[in-house]
Amino acid sequence: MSRLASALLALATVAAVAVAVRPTVDVTATVAFGEGYTPLFGFDNILRSADDRTVSLLLDRSTGSGFISSAMYEHGFFSASIKLPSDYTAGVVVAFYTSNGDVFPKTHDELDFEFLGNIRGKPWRMQTNMYGNGSVSRGREERYVLPFDPTTEFHRYSILWARDAVVFYVDDVPVRNLRRARAGRDFPAKPMSLYATVWDASNWATSGGRYRVNYQYGPFVASFTDLALAGCRAPSPTEEGCADALAASDPAVMTLAKQQAMRQFRERNMVYSYCYDTRRYPVPFPECDLVESERTRFKDSGHRLSLRRRRVGHRPARPGAANKADM
Template identity: 45%
Template structure:
């Protein structure tokens, strides 16, 4: 069985999820995991009942804890999903997530938006075929083009099914950063090499769970096994902060600041323009120890590498 959980996705709409246990996010202090500044402590938590709408799934979406927590489930009838009410020009997005345990091949959970012509920044949590392991995939599409995906995959350094972990995205005009438990795992710099494909449209946040067997497990070779359903993802402590899109502002600059940028402004603040030395060490650790695939290394897929790969 194959199912997918889209965890944090920025599409011409952005999606991010956060999980908690009671009032506290639980983290695992695995051996040799580098320390990192907790950006997720900087922002208030939003409400799933006030700041999100259900997009499909009926009773497979449950909101509880006065809106501070949510569960989305996949069964044989349907998957489910939520979408944020606001769209953003740039920002910081985070959530804590706890994934289904057991045999989850083909289950996909992620955040995304326009299915045919869109920008996208997302975390995709993939139920791995023939095993009980989850694979973390990051991806982005830019400037309304989905012809070329820019995927990278990671083995997580913890069991994402036993406790809540934070998955976060920084997206501004300088770079895109994917973070897991506040540790950067990927940074995409907005350089001339990638500027034509750099996500630039207003986006909203989605969180969905669905059967991705045909797409993710060798054409459905290992489909979702509904014997183990329902597959339930727990969410909590959602954070979204940044430039909320104003449809009346055609310039898209309603949130820009020309002077004295706030240190907590994901659009221009110094905490979000570049990685700190501590974050760079975390990024190097995650990529050297846990990355298992990068599109920039896939010579079978790309006879001519995307231009940004040549600058790495």
């Protein structure tokens, strides 16, 4: 065998080995609570199922509760099917998020799902947010009314944190896509833990604190199942190549169908956007794609306008006419 042939064979062997050992990310795999998480606070208010696959967090007069992932991650796909408390839930907040605030208090990163309770007859609202490198003065909140009742059955909520993008999913439909190239320094860049909590946010969660938690309707129970931690653990030399595998995983690939589904969800359900909140941010953020036809649906406070109901004997309101904002 010639030297050239031997060299080519050696290179092919190295490439084959590299492909063989390249890590994969199984975003469908779930773990038992004890395999990936540990209680954080309110220990008596954390109830685990017999098979350790479902955990319920309670908020009562004594305390809220929460759990945290046992490891920190540099990137990952974090998911849970969640069922929210029902009936009167004003002031109650259920959160599913990543953060490193305990490790980097002044330069922390964070990716949030926050579910904001409400008075009876009003829907839960879902809020997403992103902070990077301590950008707490530049909140990127978006708020949505969910197109289903999140209290009657479980629905899946997922956070993809890849090197170049963050994508929030609801029942496998992307609802928000933030690109690193446009967010710049505000993009999360340090290892984070995953958290789930339920707590009393009476001072702000419902109508700016107008409606507070009423413990006569408690305890408030949020249940979590199908817990997924498809992440790149930090620090771990064995995770080399994990970020590449994550970037090639299905949640990271934004097909045309996914983009269309995301656009439809946002058009129908988004009721607040920081991109249209010119009171807080006169200069739009670099990642904001401001569309004039969309801008007309939002007030300068960033809250969406509602159409007035047509009443007999009155001229119908023109499209886009202002009414009370969805809060």
